[in-house]
Amino acid sequence: MSYQDWFRQDRLPHIYCSGCGNGTVINCTLMAVDEIGWKENETVFVSGIGCSSRASGYIVTDSLHTTHGRALPFATGVKLSNPDLNVVVFTGDGDLAAIGGNHFIHACRRNIDLTVICMNNQIYGMTGGQGSPTTPAGALSTTTPYGSSEPAFDLSELAVAAGANYVARWTSYHVKELTRAIGAGMRTPGLSFIETMTQCPTNYGRRNKLRQVTDQVEFMKNHTALRQKLDRMRESGQKVPADVIAIGEFVRRDRPAMGVRR
Amino acid sequence: MMEIMEGSHAVAHAVTRCRPQVIAAYPITPQTHIVEALAEIVANCELDADYITVESEFSALSACLGASAAGSRVYSATTSQGLALMFEVCYNVAGMRFPIVMSIVNRAMGAPLSIWNDHQDSISLRDSGWMQFYAEDNQEATDLHYIAYKVSEDHRVLLPSLVCFDGYIISHTYEPVDMLTQEQADSYLPPFKPYHRLDADDPISFGLFASPDYYLEFRYENDQAMRRAQDIMASCGREFGEMFGRDYSGLVEAYRLDDADTAIVAMGSLCGTVKDAIDELRDAGKKVGLLKIRSFRPFPTAEIRSALSGVSRVAVLDKNISLGSKGAACLEVRDALYGSQIPVLGYVIALGGRDVRKKDIAAIVEKAEKGIGDIFYGLREELLK
Numbered sequence: 001m002s003y004q005d006w007f008r009q010d011r012l013p014h015i016y017c018s019g020c021g022n023g024t025v026i027n028c029t030l031m032a033v034d035e036i037g038w039k040e041n042e043t044v045f046v047s048g049i050g051c052s053s054r055a056s057g058y059i060v061t062d063s064l065h066t067t068h069g070r071a072l073p074f075a076t077g078v079k080l081s082n083p084d085l086n087v088v089v090f091t092g093d094g095d096l097a098a099i100g101g102n103h104f105i106h107a108c109r110r111n112i113d114l115t116v117i118c119m120n121n122q123i124y125g126m127t128g129g130q131g132s133p134t135t136p137a138g139a140l141s142t143t144t145p146y147g148s149s150e151p152a153f154d155l156s157e158l159a160v161a162a163g164a165n166y167v168a169r170w171t172s173y174h175v176k177e178l179t180r181a182i183g184a185g186m187r188t189p190g191l192s193f194i195e196t197m198t199q200c201p202t203n204y205g206r207r208n209k210l211r212q213v214t215d216q217v218e219f220m221k222n223h224t225a226l227r228q229k230l231d232r233m234r235e236s237g238q239k240v241p242a243d244v245i246a247i248g249e250f251v252r253r254d255r256p257a258m259g260v261r262r
Numbered sequence: 263m264m265e266i267m268e269g270s271h272a273v274a275h276a277v278t279r280c281r282p283q284v285i286a287a288y289p290i291t292p293q294t295h296i297v298e299a300l301a302e303i304v305a306n307c308e309l310d311a312d313y314i315t316v317e318s319e320f321s322a323l324s325a326c327l328g329a330s331a332a333g334s335r336v337y338s339a340t341t342s343q344g345l346a347l348m349f350e351v352c353y354n355v356a357g358m359r360f361p362i363v364m365s366i367v368n369r370a371m372g373a374p375l376s377i378w379n380d381h382q383d384s385i386s387l388r389d390s391g392w393m394q395f396y397a398e399d400n401q402e403a404t405d406l407h408y409i410a411y412k413v414s415e416d417h418r419v420l421l422p423s424l425v426c427f428d429g430y431i432i433s434h435t436y437e438p439v440d441m442l443t444q445e446q447a448d449s450y451l452p453p454f455k456p457y458h459r460l461d462a463d464d465p466i467s468f469g470l471f472a473s474p475d476y477y478l479e480f481r482y483e484n485d486q487a488m489r490r491a492q493d494i495m496a497s498c499g500r501e502f503g504e505m506f507g508r509d510y511s512g513l514v515e516a517y518r519l520d521d522a523d524t525a526i527v528a529m530g531s532l533c534g535t536v537k538d539a540i541d542e543l544r545d546a547g548k549k550v551g552l553l554k555i556r557s558f559r560p561f562p563t564a565e566i567r568s569a570l571s572g573v574s575r576v577a578v579l580d581k582n583i584s585l586g587s588k589g590a591a592c593l594e595v596r597d598a599l600y601g602s603q604i605p606v607l608g609y610v611i612a613l614g615g616r617d618v619r620k621k622d623i624a625a626i627v628e629k630a631e632k633g634i635g636d637i638f639y640g641l642r643e644e645l646l647k
Contacts, residue, residue, distance in 0.1 A: 068343060097317075124289050127290060130315070143298060150315070
């Protein structure tokens with residue numbers, strides 16, 4: 001079996017725009033699933049609303065495409081009613097950090113045995129590019145025409161603070177690392193949160209001087225650094241530029257978890 | 263001045279001329295063009311308002327409630343799932359008597375997920391204490407916002423309003439619109455004068471407990487305000503007509519109904535299609551007319567009874583369904599005609615964006631003439647096997 005066997009061929013082609021990073025993240029997820037050897041009939045994908053959340057419909061397993069921001073409570077119900085299931089949540093920054101922010105911190109606090117994959121494209125992509133809680137300060141969107149004046153959420157730090165057992169951030173450029181991180185998350189009991197910075201050329205890149213798809217992917221390549229390295233730089237008094245995004249594993253721990261397979 | 267405008271942009275510009283001081287909204291298809299336009303208008307300092315990019319619809323209406331309580335004129339817009347998420351706040355806004363105006367770009371309710379048009383979203387708020395006005399075209403969608411603010415803020419009413427218009431069919435369609443100038447708008451709609459507001463020098467509390475000794479009277483007062491709103495809506499609509507030439511004094515509007523045998527009752531953009539169908543049916547010798555319901559809340563029961571008193575049958579088209587019962591307008595029209603011998607037949611149509619053509623209207627008229635009604639019209643039987 002290969003990761004491609006996990007796609008519902010009759011639902012393809014997908015709706016994603018050319019150059020979208022979501023497909024890469026879905027491929028990485030399915031490669032990780034395939035490598036671990038999960039079975040289709042033991043795996044459930046749950047998602048909310050938005051571009052990210054269309055992913056569950058393209059996969060052959062059972063799936064729940066739920067309401068905006070509520071994928072985590074739905075997934076909590078699935079997992080606690082049958083802990084033998086492997087439950088993966090696809091979500092986006094708008095879904096998880098805005099309308100579903102409350103559910104996010106409580107799912108991390110309870111440390112439910114879910115794998116949560118957030119495609120963070122820093123914008124409400126599906127509705128046409130409005131500013132989201134992860135839109136960087138100063139970035140342009142259709143609701144922040146002269147630049148966002150609000151600070152953005154750091155979702156991975158939030159997950160660490162709220163209690164998730166595994167937290168990592170990579171980007172759609174870091175395919176190998178992302179796949180490994182998703183696999184590590186899936187193997188870790190408790191809530192695993194894998195944030196993937198993802199390019200949105202249609203609604204983010206073209207408004208923010210990253211006109212070509214490759215511009216945004218290059219940006220993610222050149223403006224990311226391992227969290228540990230950034231910590232060392234700060235400790236040694238070096239200045240870290242404000243637009244550098246920390247990537248890598250943020251935490252791996254063994255807090256008591258809910259819904260772990262008996 | 264006549265301009266060719268997209269429905270959403272026309273509404274955004276009308277809202278601008280109403281001078282809201284606080285706007286809070288969360289993006290949802292097909293409402294986005296309205297709030298994007300307003301975000302830009304505010305960012306360009308063309309409107310002296312605060313635009314809040316909130317994190318959900320629940321927060322949007324909650325922020326609006328707070329701003330209204332503090333004495334500001336406020337605005338929001340949403341649709342479908344977003345309105346459903348606001349449900350709790352909607353009852354609070356009406357119960358605290360804050361005259362908020364909100365646009366509803368009508369869209370179907372999930373599941374299954376649908377971004378296309380029907381009226382299930384706003385109809386679900388029927389009992390919340392919000393007024394509900396339905397627009398037929400871009401012009402009406404635009405004008406109803408001025409009127410809604412005026413009716414809502416009238417101290418004899420003090421109820422919030424939903425200005426409802428069909429997603430895509432109006433929101434994304436370009437039509438000529440006669441846009442009021444700012445001076446005209448100001449002459450019609452004076453600055454907001456709150457009846458009561460949060461004031462540190464004269465403290466009051468909103469939304470506290472009402473024990474069983476008091477709650478019934480609160481709902482009664484809400485109901486009385488809704489009933490009073492009928493006359494206020496009529497007078498504000500008349501005043502609008504006198505000033506700008508477009509009369510909205512009727513909470514319903516008749517089209518070729520005088521000598522009709524069959525009356526069609528409908529709301530929203532569907533009325534345009536029905537009028538065209540009626541013209542063709544009239545040419546073919548059938549006496550058919552339309553009664554358009556502009557105001558679903560307050561519901562103009564007496565006006566409807568009188569408008570339909572001379573017809574032989576009534577066919578009510580509902581873009582919503584109370585499952586296990588009937589469409590909302592059908593039930594109300596039947597209630598309005600209670601005691602008469604006129605049959606009222608209900609047709610649930612166009613759910614989830616299913617297109618309605620003139621020939622569908624003709625087919626419904628034919629069914630009504632045969633007494634066949636209280637059905638879903640246009641089912642694809644092959645899908646139900």
